[in-house]
Amino acid sequence: MxxxxxxxxxxxxxxxxxxxxxxxxxxxxxxxxxxxxxxxxIAIIAMMTVIIVCSLNLLTGYMGEFSLGHAGxxxxxxxxxxxxTMAMINAGITLPTxxxxxxxxxxxxxxxxxxxxxxxIPALRLRGDYLAIVTVAFAEIVRVAxxxxxxxxxxxxxxxxxxxxxxxxxxxxxxxxxxxxYMYVRSRFGRAVIAIREDYIAAAASGINVTxxxxxxxxxxxxxxxxxxxxxxxxxxAIIPTFFNFMKSSEFLTMVILGGSGSxxxxxxxxxxxxxxxxxxxxxxIYRMLMYSVVLVIIMIFKPSGIxxxxxxxxxxxxxxxxxxxxxxxxxxxx
Amino acid sequence: xSKEAPVLEAKGLGIQFGGLKAVNDFTMxxxxxxxxxxxxxxxxxxxxxxxxxxxxxxxTEGSYFLNGEKMNGKQSHQVVAAGIARTxxxxxxxxxxxxxxxxxxxxxxxxxxxxxxxxxRTPAFWKEEAEIDAKARELLSLFHLExxxxxxxxxxxxxxxxxxxxxxxxxTDMKVLLLDxxxxxxxxxxxxxxxxxxxxxxxxFNISILLIEHDMSLVMNVCERIIVLNYGEILATxxxxxxxxxxxxxxxxxxx
Numbered sequence: 224m225x226x227x228x229x230x231x232x233x234x235x236x237x238x239x240x241x242x243x244x245x246x247x248x249x250x251x252x253x254x255x256x257x258x259x260x261x262x263x264x265i266a267i268i269a270m271m272t273v274i275i276v277c278s279l280n281l282l283t284g285y286m287g288e289f290s291l292g293h294a295g296x297x298x299x300x301x302x303x304x305x306x307x308t309m310a311m312i313n314a315g316i317t318l319p320t321x322x323x324x325x326x327x328x329x330x331x332x333x334x335x336x337x338x339x340x341x342x343x344i345p346a347l348r349l350r351g352d353y354l355a356i357v358t359v360a361f362a363e364i365v366r367v368a369x370x371x372x373x374x375x376x377x378x379x380x381x382x383x384x385x386x387x388x389x390x391x392x393x394x395x396x397x398x399x400x401x402x403x404x405y406m407y408v409r410s411r412f413g414r415a416v417i418a419i420r421e422d423y424i425a426a427a428a429s430g431i432n433v434t435x436x437x438x439x440x441x442x443x444x445x446x447x448x449x450x451x452x453x454x455x456x457x458x459x460x461a462i463i464p465t466f467f468n469f470m471k472s473s474e475f476l477t478m479v480i481l482g483g484s485g486s487x488x489x490x491x492x493x494x495x496x497x498x499x500x501x502x503x504x505x506x507x508x509i510y511r512m513l514m515y516s517v518v519l520v521i522i523m524i525f526k527p528s529g530i531x532x533x534x535x536x537x538x539x540x541x542x543x544x545x546x547x548x549x550x551x552x553x554x555x556x557x558x
Numbered sequence: 559x560s561k562e563a564p565v566l567e568a569k570g571l572g573i574q575f576g577g578l579k580a581v582n583d584f585t586m587x588x589x590x591x592x593x594x595x596x597x598x599x600x601x602x603x604x605x606x607x608x609x610x611x612x613x614x615x616x617x618t619e620g621s622y623f624l625n626g627e628k629m630n631g632k633q634s635h636q637v638v639a640a641g642i643a644r645t646x647x648x649x650x651x652x653x654x655x656x657x658x659x660x661x662x663x664x665x666x667x668x669x670x671x672x673x674x675x676x677x678x679r680t681p682a683f684w685k686e687e688a689e690i691d692a693k694a695r696e697l698l699s700l701f702h703l704e705x706x707x708x709x710x711x712x713x714x715x716x717x718x719x720x721x722x723x724x725x726x727x728x729x730t731d732m733k734v735l736l737l738d739x740x741x742x743x744x745x746x747x748x749x750x751x752x753x754x755x756x757x758x759x760x761x762x763f764n765i766s767i768l769l770i771e772h773d774m775s776l777v778m779n780v781c782e783r784i785i786v787l788n789y790g791e792i793l794a795t796x797x798x799x800x801x802x803x804x805x806x807x808x809x810x811x812x813x814x
Binding site: 225403406407410411412414415417418421422424425426427428429430431432433439533 | 612614633634635638639643644646650651652653654655659662663664666667669671673676677678679683684686687690726727729730
C-alpha cells in the first residue's frame with residue numbers, strides 16, 4: 224500500500240471516529256433534553272437512508288441503469304431478517320443484542336442479494352426504460368406477495384420484531400457499507416462498471432464481460448439495500464408492506480439524482496438531508512412530494528448532473544488545503 | 559502472403575438480415591504480421607465483416623478461425639479474450655473516464671484480484687493496480703499520450719482520440735487488430751502520424767492487421783494485400799498494384 228494512501232486512510236478513520244464521538248456526545252448525554260430520542264430517531268432513519276441511496280447510486284450513477292424498485296429489495300431485507308430473528312426468539316435463543324443485529328443485517332443482505340441475482344439475470348438483458356419498468360414490476364410483486372404471505376403478517380403490520388438496531392451499531396454499519404461501496408467503484412470492478420455505462424459496446428470490445436459485471440453490481444446493490452431494510456425493521460420493530468411502495472422507491476431515486484449520480488458524497492448528503500427534511504418541515508408535510516418534484520425539476524434544468532455531479536468529498540484534501548501544505552495532489556488519489 | 563498457417567481465416571462467412579444478404583461467401587486468410595486492407599464502396603459490407611469477426615453479429619453461414627480455433631458463437635468479450643481486437647468507425651471511447659483508465663479497462667481481462675481484495679485493499683490489490691498503471695502508461699507513451707494520462711478522454715483532439723482507441727485495442731494483448739477507418743476525418747498531418755503509429759505497432763507487437771480505409775494513399779502505402787468488397791461479396795484480392803489496375807474494381811468505384 225502506498226504511504227500516501229496509508230496516511231489518507233488514517234485521516235479518514237480519525238474523521239469517522241470524531242463524527243461518532245460527536246453523535247455520542249449529543250445522544251448519550253441527553254444534552255437536548257426531551258427531544259433527544261426524537262432527533263436520534265431522525266438520525267437513524269437518515270443513516271439507513273444513506274445506505275440504501277448509496278446502493279442505488281451504484282446502479283444509477285455508476286452503471287447508468289435506473290432501478291425504480293429499490294424499496295422492493297429493502298422490504299425483502301426487512302422481512303427476511305425479521306422472520307429469522309423472530310424465529311430465533313421464539314425458539315428461545317438468547318443472544319447479546321449486537322449478535323442479533325449482526326445476524327439480522329447479514330440475513331437481510333443475503334436474502335436481498337439472492338433475490339437480486341434471480342431478478343437480475345433475466346432483467347439485465349434489458350437496458351434503460353425497459354429495465355426500469357421491470358424493477359417497478361419486481362417491487363410491486365414483492366409488495367403484493369408480502370401482503371399475502373402468512374409469515375410476513377399478511378396485510379397487517381408485522382410487529383414484535385426485536386428492537387436491536389441502535390445508533391452506535393447503525394453508524395458503524397453505515398460507515399462500513401459506504402466504505403465497501405467506495406472501494407468497489409474505485410477498483411477494477413468499478414472501472415469496468417463505469418466503462419459499461421459509458422459505452423457497453425466498446426466495453427465488450429475491450430474484453431469486459433458486460434453481463435457478468437452488471438449482474439455483480441446489481442446483486443451488490445441489492446445486498447446493501449437489504450442491509451438497510453434489516454436495520455429499518457429492527458429499529459421500528461413493526462413493518463407494513465405498503466411502506467415499501469413505488470413512492471418510496473422513487474424517493475430514493477430522487478435522492479440519488481439530487482445529490483449527483485456518480486458521487487457517493489452526493490448520495491450521503493442527499494439522503495441525509497431529504498430524510499431529515501420531512502421531519503423538519505412537519506407543518507408542510509402535505510406539500511412534501513410537491514416540493515420534491517419542484518426541486519427535481521429545478522436541479523434538472525440548472526445542474527442535470529446533480530448537486531455534486533461526480534465530485535467526491537475528501538477529508539485529507541480539505542485538510543491539506545486548510546493547513547496550506549500546498550502539496551499539488553494530482554488526480555491520482557481520490558480519497 | 560506468408561506460407562505459415564494463417565492467423566485469422568474466414569471460410570464462406572456470411573450473414574443475412576431478413577431477406578438481405580449483407581455479406582456473402584467472405585473467404586480470406588491473414589498471415590502472421592501481415593497487413594491486409596479491406597476496401598469497397600459505401601454500403602459494401604466492410605463494417606459488417608468486422609462485426610462478424612468480433613462477435614457483434616453471429617454469422618448465419620460459414621465460419622471463422624483464429625489460429626485454427628473455430629470462433630463461431632463466441633460473444634464479443636470472448637473474441638477479445640481469444641485475441642481479436644478492434645477499433646470503431648465512429649470513435650467509441652469511454653468519454654468521461656481518463657485516458658489512463660481507458661487503457662486500464664482493456665487490461666481488466668487479465669487482472670486477477672478478487673472482489674475481497676478490492677473491498678479490503680489487500681496487498682494483491684495494490685500490487686496489481688500498480689503493475690497495470692505502469693503498463694498502461696508505457697503503452698500511452700508509445701503513442702505520445704503519456705502527458706494526457708489524467709485528462710478525460712472526451713477532451714482529446716480527434717486525432718489523439720483515434721490513437722487512444724488503438725492503444726486501448728493494443729492493451730487487450732491481441733493477435734489480430736481490426737482497424738475500422740482509422741484515418742476518417744483526419745487531416746493529412748494526422749494521417750501521417752497515424753501511418754507512423756501503424757508501422758510502429760507492427761514492428762513492436764508483431765501482430766496482423768486488417769484495415770478498412772477510404773484514404774487510398776494510406777491503403778496503397780501500407781497494405782501488403784487488399785481485398786475489395788462490393789455488395790457484400792469479394793470482388794477482387796491482390797497486391798495494391800494489381801488492385802489499382804483491376805478493371806472490375808475501377809468500375810465498382812467509378813461506375814461504368
